[in-house]
Amino acid sequence: MAAFRRWRADRPFLGGLLLTLGGAEILVTQKASLKVVMHIGMQGLAGYLLPVLMVICGLLILFNPAQRLFYSILGVLISLGTWITSNLGGFLIGLLLGVVGSCLTFGWLPDQEPRRRRRWLRRNRKPAESAKTVESVGRP
Numbered sequence: 001m002a003a004f005r006r007w008r009a010d011r012p013f014l015g016g017l018l019l020t021l022g023g024a025e026i027l028v029t030q031k032a033s034l035k036v037v038m039h040i041g042m043q044g045l046a047g048y049l050l051p052v053l054m055v056i057c058g059l060l061i062l063f064n065p066a067q068r069l070f071y072s073i074l075g076v077l078i079s080l081g082t083w084i085t086s087n088l089g090g091f092l093i094g095l096l097l098g099v100v101g102s103c104l105t106f107g108w109l110p111d112q113e114p115r116r117r118r119r120w121l122r123r124n125r126k127p128a129e130s131a132k133t134v135e136s137v138g139r140p
Contacts, residue, residue: 010065011068015103016059017058017062018097019054019058019101019105020054020055020062022094022096022097022098023051023056023057023098025090025093025094026051026086026089026098027052028090029091030048050085054078057072057078057102058075061075069106072103072105076099076106078098079095083095
């Protein structure tokens with residue numbers, strides 16, 4: 001379990017996971033079989049192609065985080081493209097999962113220290129510091 005936590009901390013795990021789940025959800029909502037898609041033409045094929053590309057981008061974010069910016073921009077564009085090609089982006093659920101996951105990935109920084117909870121900061125703040133911040137905020 002500790003090895004998985006270390007591995008997860010070294011990459012934008014939640015963003016890649018959400019992008020992958022968004023693509024998978026859109027694929028699940030596709031009702032047409034592959035035979036029907038071939039008769040419809042390229043528009044129908046794009047309905048399957050874009051969610052597959054979303055899943056691939058999400059997995060590449062997880063397993064190759066060095067290129068996360070490119071994959072996240074590509075993921076957001078593909079997610080927005082599913083609005084037209086795939087049942088309104090998987091009835092908006094897959095679209096939103098893909099966009100949020102891509103945005104989380106884009107904003108992830110590799111060497112950032114974990115945030116501390118506000119409760120922990122308030123508890124460990126010195127009394128002089130809290131009085132000083134109240135005075136500076138109180139009046140212009």
